[in-house]
Amino acid sequence: MKAKFNTKGFVNSLFFSLIGIVAVLILWTLGVNYTTVGLLLPTPMEVLERAIYTMSNPIGRTNTLLMHLAVSLRRVLVGFTLSALCGVILGIAMGRFKMVEAIFKPLFELVRPIPSVAWIPLAIVWFGIGETAKIYIIFMAGFVNITVNTYAGAKQVDENMLGVARMLGANELQAFFHVVIPSCVPYIFAGMQVGLSTCWMAVLAAEMVSSTEGIGWTITAGQENGDMTQIFVGIIAIAIVGLLLAVLMRWAERVLCSWRVRGK
Amino acid sequence: MNTEKINTAKKQKRKYQIISVLSVCVFLLVWYLATAVFELAPSYSLPSPVKVFNTFLTKLHSKAPDGATLPKHFISSLQVAMLGYLLGAVIGVPLGIAMGWFKTVDKIVRPVFDLIKPIPPIALIPVMIVVFGISIKAKAVLIFFSTVIPCITNSYSGIRQTKQIHLWVSQTFGASNMQMLFTVASPSALPMIFAGLRVAMGSSWMALVAAELLASTSGLGYLISIGRSLLRSDLIIVGILCLGMINIVLTAIFNLVEKRFVRGGKDE
Numbered sequence: 001m002k003a004k005f006n007t008k009g010f011v012n013s014l015f016f017s018l019i020g021i022v023a024v025l026i027l028w029t030l031g032v033n034y035t036t037v038g039l040l041l042p043t044p045m046e047v048l049e050r051a052i053y054t055m056s057n058p059i060g061r062t063n064t065l066l067m068h069l070a071v072s073l074r075r076v077l078v079g080f081t082l083s084a085l086c087g088v089i090l091g092i093a094m095g096r097f098k099m100v101e102a103i104f105k106p107l108f109e110l111v112r113p114i115p116s117v118a119w120i121p122l123a124i125v126w127f128g129i130g131e132t133a134k135i136y137i138i139f140m141a142g143f144v145n146i147t148v149n150t151y152a153g154a155k156q157v158d159e160n161m162l163g164v165a166r167m168l169g170a171n172e173l174q175a176f177f178h179v180v181i182p183s184c185v186p187y188i189f190a191g192m193q194v195g196l197s198t199c200w201m202a203v204l205a206a207e208m209v210s211s212t213e214g215i216g217w218t219i220t221a222g223q224e225n226g227d228m229t230q231i232f233v234g235i236i237a238i239a240i241v242g243l244l245l246a247v248l249m250r251w252a253e254r255v256l257c258s259w260r261v262r263g264k
Numbered sequence: 265m266n267t268e269k270i271n272t273a274k275k276q277k278r279k280y281q282i283i284s285v286l287s288v289c290v291f292l293l294v295w296y297l298a299t300a301v302f303e304l305a306p307s308y309s310l311p312s313p314v315k316v317f318n319t320f321l322t323k324l325h326s327k328a329p330d331g332a333t334l335p336k337h338f339i340s341s342l343q344v345a346m347l348g349y350l351l352g353a354v355i356g357v358p359l360g361i362a363m364g365w366f367k368t369v370d371k372i373v374r375p376v377f378d379l380i381k382p383i384p385p386i387a388l389i390p391v392m393i394v395v396f397g398i399s400i401k402a403k404a405v406l407i408f409f410s411t412v413i414p415c416i417t418n419s420y421s422g423i424r425q426t427k428q429i430h431l432w433v434s435q436t437f438g439a440s441n442m443q444m445l446f447t448v449a450s451p452s453a454l455p456m457i458f459a460g461l462r463v464a465m466g467s468s469w470m471a472l473v474a475a476e477l478l479a480s481t482s483g484l485g486y487l488i489s490i491g492r493s494l495l496r497s498d499l500i501i502v503g504i505l506c507l508g509m510i511n512i513v514l515t516a517i518f519n520l521v522e523k524r525f526v527r528g529g530k531d532e
Contacts, residue, residue, distance in 0.1 A: 013371060017371075020372050020374070021376065040394055040395055098276075101280070102280040102287065104287070106284045106285075106288050113507075113508040113509075113511035114511070115469050115470040115473050116470065118504050118507050120477060121492035122488075122492075122500045122504065124492055125308070125309055125492055125495060125500065126310075197384075200384065201386055201470070204387055205386050205474045205477070208386070208390075208474075216387075219387060220478075222390065223393065223394065228391075235387045235388065238383065239382040239383040240382070242383075242384060243382040246382070
């Protein structure tokens, strides 16, 4: 069912996409200009102008839009890296060793169903409203997803392959690095995909509850000042960065495990 | 010899179960010792498990300090979640199926959908508050958004993954386009649709908690945010554990429904 690339089809689909997007923009503009919605919402042009304006002019005290994004991204990066490290280690250990599974599975099952956003108040009480609290929240958001997926992957290692490796004289360590890890990698990446987007969501929530900078803060600041244009600029920036993160992750997966592309 | 094997396997299993129980007990014991006996952490930041349990019991009937009992918060959260979730599922699944099946719908709706998809629902909270106020409506619309997106994505790819051969067979037997959609494509997309509904449940629950944290007057998210402003971490922990419990129960119910309605499809 894979569509072949042909110019006619491409132009055709581009045409329809344009119709869809233009229709939304026109409806938006008309709605704002001619109905009571206009009292609340800005027009698309205003949002675009503001977005360009805030690229070079600060929102709040000092940070421009890009700097706010950078602050949020740094938090996500730190939290996500930590959670990927811990999640992969715990996941593989739980999947491969019965003892570790018996000890940590019940504790993990206690933490797993808690929505990451619900950690925010506790994190604030524990760590204050500084960076640590935010990184903790992001960590919890990524950790759960990555561990669940890695665990599932480690459980599904083909025992036959392990047997073959052992029969051909591989010791435990070699079998682990040459059979177990490679067959877990697609699962780990699936977990990291979900984890990264949840982390991006968690940083927003954390910044919206309490912070003084970051892209989530620009939205709440906009809400407090009744500045809808700023809220929309924030939302669009968040959406674009979220999309970029997802694309980046998918690209990394394609490059790093080219032998097995998921979702084919 | 065979029974012997089974017996040792059973023994092994029993051994690991005991270790699991022990691990939880040790965790609770360490928590208890660290807080109640040695007082390593101040009680406002980490209360002892006994205190958490007591708070849970008293919250079941007492209204202090946040104006409603635990069951009341619980019901108010669940009500909003159900409203938004059902609305999202009822609109999202058919729309996703239509997008997957009818080329024209796909071409028109897809670009709009691709625009909305990457927006995390949490980012929409301020807009919802400005447009709808701090009402049940704002939260329901928010949850609607976080439900509708995974529902559409999964129904769409579920329909798209229908085996071409199955469609050919039904065509050979003279099925109309609609018959093909309802008797071949939709049932074979069911596992994907259910996966989407499951994802939607998780994300809508998260969005609800975020919304209640930011602005509300009832619900479990409100309970934990009050716990934070009063520095009552026992209250927060009770709230968090309840949120986790509900998630477990909802997932269990969901699994039952899925088992009842979805046949096959696991053998991909």
